[in-house]
Amino acid sequence: MSDKRILLAEDDPSHVAFFRRALAATGIECCLDVVRDGAEAIDYLFCTGEHAGRDARQSPDLILLDLKMPRMDGLQVLKVLHRVRGDEQLRLAPIVVLTSSDLESDVSDAYRWGAQGYIRKPLAYGEFAIAIRETIHYWLVRNRSIPRHHAVVASSIA
Numbered sequence: 001m002s003d004k005r006i007l008l009a010e011d012d013p014s015h016v017a018f019f020r021r022a023l024a025a026t027g028i029e030c031c032l033d034v035v036r037d038g039a040e041a042i043d044y045l046f047c048t049g050e051h052a053g054r055d056a057r058q059s060p061d062l063i064l065l066d067l068k069m070p071r072m073d074g075l076q077v078l079k080v081l082h083r084v085r086g087d088e089q090l091r092l093a094p095i096v097v098l099t100s101s102d103l104e105s106d107v108s109d110a111y112r113w114g115a116q117g118y119i120r121k122p123l124a125y126g127e128f129a130i131a132i133r134e135t136i137h138y139w140l141v142r143n144r145s146i147p148r149h150h151a152v153v154a155s156s157i158a
Contacts, residue, residue, distance in 0.1 A: 004028075004029065004030035004031070004061050004062075004140050005030060005031045005032075005033065005058060005059070005060045005061050005062075006023075006030055006031070006032050006033070006060060006061065006062045006063075006064060006136070006140075007033050007034075007035065007041065007044060007045070007060035007062070007063045007064070007093070008032060008033070008034045008035070008064045008098075009034075009035050009036075009037070009038065009040075009041040009063070009064065009065045009066055009069065009074065009077065010034065010035075010036070010064075010066045010069075010098075011036050011037055011066065011068075011069045011070055012066075015066075015121070016034055018125060018128055018129075019032075019064075019132060020032065021125075021129070022125075022128060022129040022132035022133065023132060023136065025129055025133065026132070026133045026136050026137065028136050028137065028140055028141060030061075030136070030140060033060065036069070036070075037069040037070050037071045037072060038069050038071060038072030038073055038074060038076055038077040039071040039072040040071075041063075041065070041072075041077050042072065042077060042080055045059075045060075045063075045081070059093060060093045061093060061139070061140060061145065062093060062094055062096065062136075062139045062140060063093050063094070063095045063096070064096050064097075064098045064135075065077060065078070065095055065096070065097050065098065065099075065115070066097075066098060066099050067097060067099040067101050067106055067110070068099060068100065068101060074097060074099065074110070075106070075109050075110065075113060078095065078109075078110060078113035078114050078115060079113050081095065081113075081114060082113045082114045094116040094117070094139055094143075094145075095114060095115050095116055095117075096115065096116060096117035096118070096119060096135060096139065097110045097115045097117065097118045097119065098119050098121060098135075099118075099119075099120065099121060100120065100121045101120070102120050117135070119131055119135060
């Protein structure tokens with residue numbers, strides 16, 4: 001099993017199922033962790049609440065964030081993470097918004113608060129699968145992230 005890890009924040013079970021199916025079709029090995037809303041995403045990332053026992057060293061390599069979720073929406077999550085981006089674990093994970101919203105204000109706000117990408121969920125499964133394949137391939141294969149063992153050094157320089 002790969003040490004690559006994706007955190008998917010998505011409240012719609014059918015979208016989670018589509019994502020799992022599309023991810024499996026990529027052939028890229030990774031661990032997928034799913035949270036159902038923004039509050040749970042924050043608990044996951046900070047190892048609090050129901051995720052208090054999670055090993056913080058297993059931080060995600062990619063965070064895929066829906067905007068329209070209950071309790072705490074994706075923009076609220078981005079605002080919280082924007083304030084704490086200097087944390088050595090959280091500063092490494094790119095955040096890509098994966099949402100059905102195509103509102104210009106949502107796109108602008110997502111980038112303003114720290115998203116590195118914004119993908120509108122295609123309606124047809126085939127297009128959805130292509131978008132997931134391209135996204136996962138870019139962020140987990142093509143993109144060269146800072147090596148985890150350099151995280152402490154990088155955060156002390158910043």
